[in-house]
Amino acid sequence: MSAFSNISREARFLVKQRYFLALLSIVLLLSVFSVWSGISETKTQLSTIERLQEKDDVDRANVLAKQSDYGSAAYYTFHLTHSAPSAMAFAAMGQRDIYPWKHRIRMLALEGQIYETDSDNPELSFLGRFDFAFLISVLLPLFVILLLHDLRSAEREAGRYDLLIATASKQQRLWLSRASVLCTALAIALLLPFVIGALIMQAPLVSTLQVIAVVLGHILFWMLLTLWFTSSKVTVKQSSAQIASVLLAVWLGVTVLVPVASDIAIDEMVQSPNGGEIVLTQREAVNDAWDLPFAETWEPFIATHPQWKNYTEMNSQFEWKWYYAFQQVGDQKAAAISTAYREATFEKNTLAGRFAFLSPPMLAQKLLSSIAETDTLAAMKYEQEVRDYHQALRQFYYPLLFGNANRTETQSNQTINNKTTGNKAAFDPKALSKLPKFTTFKNTIDSSKENI
Amino acid sequence: MQKEMIVASSLCVRFAKQTVLDEVNFKVGQGEVFALLGGNGAGKSTTLKTFLGTIAPQSGTATVMGMSVTKDIDSIRQKVAYLPESVMLYGHLTGVENIKYFLSLADIEKSAPDIEQALMRVALQKSAWHRPMSNYSKGMRQKTAIALALLREAPVLFLDEPTSGLDPNAIDEFNRLIKTLAADGATVFMVTHDVYGACQVAHRIGLLDNGKIVGMFERKDQAHIDTEEVHAAFSARSQQ
Known part of the structure; x- marks a missing residue:
């Protein structure tokens, strides 16, 4: 008899079992809920970005209209930066629940603005949001265990086992067919809402297929593990409840204990400063600058921006160029600790990827977050975009603040003259129309990367 | 011998x-x-x-x-055909469905008249054939299993x-x-x-x-x- 006939027989058999249909209905509802909740959150984030974008433009125009010098314009204007969720983010919100995905930054020192909302709680993040990734990584193994743990023992307890195996022409084919039907039905109940969600969100086909592959791979792993365990000799005299207890202990171990233990081990292996330290270092540097001689600010600033060394003369106790220079110096002083923080985050992410091979649920979640572009790397990419954009703001304002409005930093570098004094450029509101916007800036960067 | x-x-x-x-x-x-x-x-x-x-x-x-x-x-x-001491077939299936299921496990196909003939041979009352087995007495379950053994022609x-x-x-x-x-x-x-x-x-x-x-x-x-x-x-x- 063909494999199809076996599958077809078991499908007809199982479809008449009410508890099986009830369980599948529950799984389907959970999957629908997780997909709906993901789509809802994605749309909320997108509409939040859109709403903020509109208000950000209006707000900046209003603020700029009231300014009479470039320093005030730079000081009072905010600039929205954001990381829009990908079309697949509905399936795995990932690190978007931990790392901020929007900022309103100013021309002030950047480090404090990036890390003031820094938070870190990987245990909660793992067992947190009920999205599709949570359903697949955490609950899917439970469904497989629930469906397959008593594949043989239920027949033993019902007194049918001997009759079944004495009748079946190939014993292994019976259990494999039954398990395959159960797991195929489970996969359909889990994936059907996801596929519909992917169509609604117009997710790329490749990403959709990758998610399906992860789901099927995770089901296959738990199916083979459960089949192997339930067919082993140790389970012959164990009740269904005892077998389920052992499998649940395995699930608990790889779903909760391994990730938590990995997190502790990674924290021990990789020493990392926290975001608060970066904020504190940068803010102390900025606050101290008010009481220090001007030279203490100019020296480190000119070391990194030599093109402005002839424009540092101060004609009063306060000048915007000095103010922004010590903001820059504040960032420079926090740079080492900030770099260490980012390197540690990257290292932790790499190690977490390796530890994930000890925990299939953790691996499934990491893969789903990666496909959905909501993982740590995506968060770090956005953070870098914010840094690049902030750098672009500085490049825009410095020539205006240092009185060399018609030159870019590069041009100034090339044609640096021996002038010992510099006056700020005369305020021209039209010059601010070229103020870089994050969205335009990001699109330029993205398209240049694509061209490369 | x-x-x-x-x-x-x-x-x-x-x-x-x-x-x-x-x-x-x-x-x-x-x-x-x-x-x-x-x-x-x-x-x-x-x-x-x-x-x-x-x-x-x-x-x-x-x-x-x-x-x-x-x-x-x-x-x-x-x-071989096996008849256990206490026949426990699937309660959610009828007698006929159980027989079909177990025959299918053994890669055996039998027509409906063949199955009915076997059930008559073991004297299982006709009214029970299409009832779920959860309603069967021990004797009725035993007869169903015997009918199955007969149909296997082992x-x-x-x-x-x-x-x-x-x-x-x-x-x-x-x-x-x-x-x-x-x-x-x-x-x-x-x-x-x-x-x-x-x-x-x-x-x-x-x-x-x-x-x-x-x-x-x-x-x-x-x-x-x-x-x-x-x-x-x-x-x-x-x-x-």
Whole structure:
């Protein structure tokens, strides 16, 4: 008899079992809920970005209209930066629940603005949001265990086992067919809402297929593990409840204990400063600058921006160029600790990827977050975009603040003259129309990367 | 002797340190009804499960139609039908659906008239055929399983306490059926502690005690084996 006939027989058999249909209905509802909740959150984030974008433009125009010098314009204007969720983010919100995905930054020192909302709680993040990734990584193994743990023992307890195996022409084919039907039905109940969600969100086909592959791979792993365990000799005299207890202990171990233990081990292996330290270092540097001689600010600033060394003369106790220079110096002083923080985050992410091979649920979640572009790397990419954009703001304002409005930093570098004094450029509101916007800036960067 | 269909040769089965079957030897020929008689814990069910391949022997051999239970169990299972002591089929399926399901497991296809004929042969009332088996009595479940065994047309039947829980009429019907099957060439191996039933239907009876065959009784010229003789031997062993 063909494999199809076996599958077809078991499908007809199982479809008449009410508890099986009830369980599948529950799984389907959970999957629908997780997909709906993901789509809802994605749309909320997108509409939040859109709403903020509109208000950000209006707000900046209003603020700029009231300014009479470039320093005030730079000081009072905010600039929205954001990381829009990908079309697949509905399936795995990932690190978007931990790392901020929007900022309103100013021309002030950047480090404090990036890390003031820094938070870190990987245990909660793992067992947190009920999205599709949570359903697949955490609950899917439970469904497989629930469906397959008593594949043989239920027949033993019902007194049918001997009759079944004495009748079946190939014993292994019976259990494999039954398990395959159960797991195929489970996969359909889990994936059907996801596929519909992917169509609604117009997710790329490749990403959709990758998610399906992860789901099927995770089901296959738990199916083979459960089949192997339930067919082993140790389970012959164990009740269904005892077998389920052992499998649940395995699930608990790889779903909760391994990730938590990995997190502790990674924290021990990789020493990392926290975001608060970066904020504190940068803010102390900025606050101290008010009481220090001007030279203490100019020296480190000119070391990194030599093109402005002839424009540092101060004609009063306060000048915007000095103010922004010590903001820059504040960032420079926090740079080492900030770099260490980012390197540690990257290292932790790499190690977490390796530890994930000890925990299939953790691996499934990491893969789903990666496909959905909501993982740590995506968060770090956005953070870098914010840094690049902030750098672009500085490049825009410095020539205006240092009185060399018609030159870019590069041009100034090339044609640096021996002038010992510099006056700020005369305020021209039209010059601010070229103020870089994050969205335009990001699109330029993205398209240049694509061209490369 | 007719063709040897079931053979136990120096069969030994141990669970941990306990010897359950100890050098058991017997042969069952084609068309023969062989009953293995013994009290609780004598090793009857272990013998039967060894032939079904669910218990592996530590030493000795067990063969069915010349095939070893340790090497050719899949082939053996295609040739045998098994009737458990307490037939528990799927309660959510009807009698007919259960039969179809189990036949499909054995890669056997039977038409609806064939199934109905088998159910009539075991005298299962027609009104029950399409009712869920959760509503069946023990006797009705037993009859359904016998119908299944008939439909499999297996040359060898293994029966575990086949008349346990049946009413006297059903037992008589069952015994007649077994005799008919044997007359048609089927080999029947049954384990039981029902001395009277075994004597009525079996050609030979092996008395099993503490994992050893301690007596062998056979039908000579009589219509059935001498119940008194077997009963006396059985009681003597029980008292020891």
